[in-house]
Amino acid sequence: MSEQPETMDLVFRALGHPGRRRILDIVKNRPGCCVNDVCDSFSMSRIGVMKHLRLLEDATLIVSEKEGRARKLYHNAVPIQMIYDRWTTEYSSFWAGRMTKIKYRVEEKDERNG
Amino acid sequence: MSEQPETMDLVFRALGHPGRRRILDIVKNRPGCCVNDVCDSFSMSRIGVMKHLRLLEDATLIVSEKEGRARKLYHNAVPIQMIYDRWTTEYSSFWAGRMTKIKYRVEEKDERNG
């Protein structure tokens, strides 16, 4: 809500790839791990992993800091929390109104068919 | 959980565009509207809107049915519900463990700096 709309775009797009969700899981379960640690879990090239990491960082789903020659990775819960909050409020009708909407659609179908 | 992993990819990617989220809002608020109704809210060409609709349908966020020459659009809450459920269970550590993780990172920083 307080973030630029682009941020949400980046977050959704970053999550829209199974490899990146996997990276996010790895970093979440191993905070402070380095790029090569993540690479060990993939058959992909390191550059490929780094490109995914870049998209995750652009989305602020991952933050990193250089320590010596290594780059330490941490996941950042804030953007997902933001989307979660948004969905439980702004998109609440998706859950609350679901049965109503299905009923509406069935009724409309009946009108056409009967 | 019961869906193919590709579905979640499609849903996230479909949501990763402000225009498509807007389309989703329009269809949600006006169930049964046709393609041109959606187009009226956009300065984009109809074909552009149709391409977005296609991605939304690929993600099953929107379903449609032909009625005469018109195509009636409905939003489908199921995939978002699925992600919501997944996030409140599988990704629960993102919320529950957030403060713990931040504490962990601060401690680690202190170690390095002191």
Add this chain to the structure above:
DNA sequence: TTAATATGTAACCTTAAGGTTACATATGAG
């Protein structure tokens, strides 16, 4: 039939995603 409406399809363009290999740099250890 003719015309307007609503959607569909084709072809094209530009940019970004998602990868690769090869090479360059920075750092830590001996």
Add this chain to the structure above:
DNA sequence: CTCATATGTAACCTTAAGGTTACATATTAA
């Protein structure tokens, strides 16, 4: 210094996103 390690950068490829215009089809109405 030298070598291994960890990351960064460059160049390249293929496919998909995100748009456009032009044309084709299907339906409704006069």
